[in-house]
Amino acid sequence: MAQTVGDHLLGRLREWGVEQVFGYPGDGINGIIASFGKAGDRPRFIQTRHEEMAAFAAVGYAKFTGQVGVCTATSGPGAIHLLNGLYDAKLDHVPVVAIVGQTERSAMGGAYQQEVDLQALFKDVASDYLVEVNVPEQLPNALDRAFRTAMARRAPTALIIPSDLQDEDYSPPAHAFKQVPSSAPGLAAPTLVPDGAELARAAEVLNAGQKVAILVGQGARGAAAEVEQVADVLGAGVAKALLGKDVLSDDLPFVTGSIGLLGTRPSYELMRDCDTLLIVGSNFPYSQFLPEFGQARAVQIDIDGGLIGMRYPTEVNLLGDARTTLAALLPLLSGPTDRAWRELVEEGVARWWGTMERQAMLDADPVNPMRIVWELSQRLPLDAIVTADSGSVANWYARMLRIRGDVRGSLSGTLATMGPAVPYAIGAKFAHPGRPAIALTGDGAMQMNGLAELLTIRRYAERWSDPRCVVCVLHNNDLNQVTWELRAMGGAPKFEESQNLPDVSYADFARGIGLEAITVTAPDELGPAWERALSADRPAVLDVRCDPEVPPIPPHATFEQAESMLQAVLKGDPDAFHLVAQGLKTKLQEALPGRRH
Template sequence: MFDRTAGSYVIELLKEWNVDHLYGMPGDSINEFMEELRKEQAIRFIQIRHEETGALAAAAYAKLTGRIGVCMSIAGPGAVHLQNGLYDAKKDKVPVLAIVGQVESTKVGTDNFQELKLESMFEDSAVYNRRVQAADQLPDMLNQAIRTAYAENGPAVLIVSDDLFSEKIKRDAPLSSSVFAVPKIRPADEDIAAAVKLIDAAKKPVVLAGKGAKGAVEDLLAFVEKVKAPLIASFPSKGTIPDGHPHNIGHLGQLGTKPAEEAMKEADLVILAGTAYPYRQFLPKDAPAIHIDIDPKVIGKYYPATVGIASELKPALSALIGAVQPKDADFLEKYKGKREKWDNQLQEDMEKESEVMQPQHVLAEVQLILDPDAVVSLDVGSVTIWTARYLKLAKQQFVLSAWLATMGCGLPGAIAAKIAYPDKQVIALTGDGGFSMGMQDFVTAVKYNLPMTIVVFNNQKIQLIEHEQQNKGNPATNVEIANIDFAAFAAACGGVGYTARNRADLRNALEMAKQSSKPVVIDAYVEDISPLE
């Protein structure tokens, strides 16, 4: 029989689930749990300056590693701050655990100081959302929360009054364990047979693949090579599917290439492989479709599937490779040629000199110093489109807020990347608007000695919104933002800052940043040209 505090059980179970760090800020309703963490060396507490940073970093860690990201907060305002990061995890389907404090258990429901109805607040953002009523429940509810986060690929919220962490509990035998059995989902033979008929009949098949290709890239490439299909990679799959593969004709849609858009319009068969691509206007009007996804709810959700294959991507593609007939390469070669011309134009754009540095110049310089195993954390805004167009990734890892597309995700992603991979080069690409939304946590990178390079595309404008306003026929309004000396800010935090107003400055700054033992901000002044023109 064991007689220990409930909080100590939480620590032991987190270690059993291979949790080695969490993000949080100490406070009133989690002080007893903080005391348990103080006594534990195997779990690193990363003190962030804003709980949103912690939740976004936890989500980014899960995206990068596949392991659960963990964050924590006090009741009330701290819990509210978590929401953006938890929604990001839910939309991008990654496991996150949020341990959320609550007022003392005897005061819940009395409208006490900082008390909110947390269960109601997290109901939409979480796949598991429960309040622990008694200390004896805590270990088993923690197991259930983490298991649900993994099973449903989303955030689990465990709400705990702080006094419960310090209560002693006796356990003769555990009810549950820290074991999660990963299901192996294989395709049905009849679905493969139906898909093969469509593929063999098609003259112009196009494959649109997403982040579900992770772990199945070799099979994906072998499949497109056999059926001689152009390959379009969804933007979240950048870094997973190599940009330089000869079949890859780029991304699709606002972030995409003209060859990808044209090939999709001409396609007589669309094969959606591990993607829930939502932009119907960029897909064919009436071409048949094969949709392969591990989640049956996604199949046919955004485009009418003719054949659905509920399966992991790797075994489904393997079965198709063995069954389909080889095709001629006329359609493929046409679009490989178009992609080559597109790439040549982009190269000209990057080489063309101008009086004021342009965004593509920044990306050309970043490309030169990018390690083969680097991690790139991308923020949201016009920088997203520039990066989609000009930065080429092969085996580098890439992290962003895809479905929620929340500004301010670049720095938390870089923090998570450096904690996950301390020996890898980490670069964050962010606009001045996105970086300033959460730049206070640059000091977190400094505090924990996390060398990274933050490249700020500084045009003193919310560029993408300006273009959207103008596209609607409206005059641009309230898109200018006051300038900040980001290099001086970095130095004030104890890091390193460089200002780059031309390519020579930038090249020098990037080289020095790569050798730095401290986090670096490069304030790169760029022309405020629209990425959509």
């Protein structure tokens, strides 16, 4: 039997080492789906409940492996649904290849069913590489370029394949005019080291500093040992951008934790008081959380020349990968003999963790959401993968989750979209089937799409050597982050028609489809609930009833934000008294160390 274009596509994916494709079927990719069947489901077709979830799962897989995630969808609506997940990949610099069907070529331009201009649709999100394959000979080069571009530029790329082409007999490109060959799949990551003179300039800046701060992002993930050595030599504190939260252990006494609105007070103070800044593999966008312009001399290391020097007026920019650049820089560094700055940083970090524990243990109605993540941190397996959704849960993930051992974690960083925590965890389980995955999500995201993806978890759990996939729902019946933003930024009271969510038992749903299900309604139940979920022989859902009025206070709550909050209360916020009481109790923990309330 002749090999079809769909058959060759799957064969080429296998050559690229692709083990699964996340997707949802439709007649625009029927030829490809038929090829999955003929190939014995190699690579495996992982059916999510929605195409957007397929894209998110591919992003999660790519984030936790460093390899290309692959997703597929049919023409028209299926292709449209991929967009949000692909934008998540684009903004977080993650390699993903999307394979999308299209209406038959003979019908194009005829206002046919599900005919959408996919070239226009994907032009922005797949701007690094987007191509429609129109003849069989075009396929290998197009697919290989999509993979190589996704890997080299850490970006999503897209292949559009009309449905009728998928069933045509495959013929390879010839040694002929206007035909383009390709080469065997594979691409080695480059090792880039800056010029020696530039390294010397950078060392001069860093050696002159007395109060050095280091900011690391996800680009420093392969350079944790080198970052730690540089920090020791320079007597520096290290703050972590949210996508770099898992780069360094939070047990290191000089690691100040996350930075920004969701960050910690030690990170805020580190940047406020430093005289020198080293940025490694981070494109953290909020310059107001970096030192005042002109306050600190700065050096930046990044592998992407297009993103370097654009967040802070850096004096020396080193274009190179983090590990080899830091290794080359280390012999040139000589830190201050006075370690007072490092000691000050470490004292602030120790105080902060004490403050976080006190805040987590505050009474709330019924459960303090900070305690949910605090109790997880005490029991977190050292090989766990943790995903977090957008919303107020991201605050607690950023501040309360203590990274140790080989723990990995991520969330939608730059797009900050709702809904990726559960599909990220699914992608993580296919990336590392022998490691436990934990998704932290709010009830808004859970109602948006997480409930449906519990069915995907149940369906595929038997393929994972470690079946533990825990979904923890912060159940407060409120779109909480937006509620707080209304109060703090606009001085507006909570508008219940837009903010309140319908009540549902997430545990009952999980139990009904055969998952481990645990409902938590009191703080003392949290520890045992986490232990039960993390020792279960199947995926589990923790449905935790928590207080929506525990404030996600920024590390430097400003006068303007306090004034806006007061205005919201005076304008008749429906939870005004409880809101003020919880806010005062929480903030007092920073001012009164050693006391519990």
